Amino acid sequence: MAAVAIASSSPFSNFPSTSSLSPSLELNKKRNPRKSVAVAVTAAQSQPYGRSASRGQNEKEKERDIMDREKREEVNRKIASRKALSVILRREATKAVIEKKRGKTNSRKLLPRTILEAIHERITALRWESALKVFELLREQLWYRPNSSIYIKLIVMLGKCKQPERAHALFQDMVDEGCIINHETYTALVSAYSRSGLLDQAFALLNKMKVTDGCQPDVFTYSILIKSCLQVFAFDKVQLLLSDMESQGIKPNTITYNTLIDAYGKAGxxxxxxxTLMGMLSHKECTPDVWTMNATLRAFGGSGQLEMMEKCYDKFQSSGISPDIKTFNILLDSYGKSKRYEKMGAVMEYMQKYYFSWTLVTYNVVIDAFGRAGDLKQMExxxxxxxxxxxxxxxxTLCSLxxxxxxxxxxxxxxxxxxxIENSDVMLDVVFFNCLVDAYGRAGLLAEMKEVLEMMKAQGCTPDKITYSTMIKAYLSRGINGRHVQDIRDLSKSNIA
Structure with a gap:
C-alpha cells in the first residue's frame, strides 16, 4: 500500500515523524495540507524502490510475477467455484428426486450424513424454509432419534431470520418428543423473540426460566436480552435487567459490557x-479487549470528539491492548469525516509499516475521504x-463514487x-438509488434522473420519501415547477402510504 504523509501533531506515539519524509513531500504538505494525503500517494507511486535502474527493473519484474500469479489464482478460484456450484446443483437435483419419491422404501432409508449435512448447510446459509423441509425429512427416517442440539440450532436460525412463531413451534415439538429442555434451549427461544422485537414474550420466558428447575438464566441469556433492548433504545428495560442480574448474583461478562459501551456510544x-467502562474496569474478571477499545473509539470519533478518541487510543494501547484492522478503519473514518487528512495519512502509513492488509471497509473509508476532499483522481x-x-x-463503495x-x-x-453496475452483481438498495437521483439532479441530467425510478423497479427496490423529495428539489433548482413536479408528487402519494 502506498505510503502517505503524516501530521507532525499526530497523537500516535508509534507513528514515524515527518522528519523521515522527503523535503519535497514536506513542502507540498505545507503548501496545501488539504491534499497532503493525495500528494503522498502520488509521490509514493513515482518514487523508485532502489538506487539503481537495474534494481528498479527487478522490482518491476517481481511485481509482474506477483500480478501473473494472482491472475492465475483468480482463474483457479473461478474454476473451483464453478465446480462447487456443479456439485451443489447435482446434490439439489438428487434431493429433489428423493422428495418426489417420498415412499416408504426410499425416503425413510437415507444416510444420516447426507441429511445432516444438508440441514447444517441450510442453517449456515439462513435458508430457514429449506432447512425445515430437510428437518421434516430427517424426522421421517427409520433411524431418527430426537436430538436437542439440532433443535437448538434450528431455533437460533429462525430467530436470526425473524421467525419467532416457528421457533416456538419447534420448541413445543422438543417438549412433545421428550427432549431435555435446559437453559440453553430457553435462551435460544428468548433470542428468537427478542431479535424480532417481541420483548414482552422474551421477558415472560425469562421469568419462566427463573422458576423452572435446571433452566436458570445465565449471563448469556441476559446479554442477549440486553442487546435486543439496546437496539430499540429501551434503556429503562436494560437497567431492570442489570438490577435483576445483580440480585441473582450473576455478574456481567466482557461481552455484556462491550454491548453496553457500544450501544451507549452510538446513542450519544x-x-x-x-x-459502564469504569464498572468494567472495577471487575477483575472482565478485562477490556480490542472490542472495548473499538466501541469507545467509534463513539468519540463518530461524534467528532477526536481529542478524546486519541486519548482513549493511547490509554488502551498503554494497557496492552493491540489495535486490529477495525481499529484503524474507525480512526480513518473519523479523521476523514472531520477532514483531518494529515492524521488520516498517518494511520495509513502506520498500517503499511506494520503490514495491516486493507479490507473492503478500509477501501470504502478512503474512497469516501478522497471523494469528500474533491480529489477524484486519487479516489479513482x-x-x-x-x-x-x-x-x-x-x-x-458505489454510493461514495x-x-x-x-x-x-x-x-x-x-x-x-x-x-x-450493469455488468456486476452488486446488491443495490434504496440508499444507493437516492444517491444516484441526487447526483443526476446536481449534474442537470433530469431525464436520466427520472429513469432511476425504472431502474429501481427492475431491481425490486421501492422508492421512499427521500427519493421523491430529492427529485422534486432537482426540478425546482432548475426552475421547473410544472407537469414534471406534479407527476413526481402524484407518484409519491400513490406509492408511499
Missing part, C-alpha cells in the same frame, strides 16, 4: 458509556487498486458507474 449517551486510483486486489466493491461525482456535476462519470 457518553455519561452512561463512561460509567484507490478504486482501481481495490479491484486489482480482488476486493469486490459493494453498495457503500456517485456522491463525489455528483458534487462536481460529472455526468459522464456517473454514467460510467451505472455501466459498471
Amino acid at each position: 449517551r457518553f455519561v452512561e458509556m463512561e460509567s 486510483y484507490i478504486f482501481r487498486l481495490m479491484k486489482s486486489e480482488g476486493i469486490k466493491p459493494n453498495c457503500v 456517485i456522491r463525489a461525482y455528483g458534487r462536481v456535476g460529472a455526468g459522464s462519470k456517473i454514467k460510467a458507474v451505472v455501466r459498471f
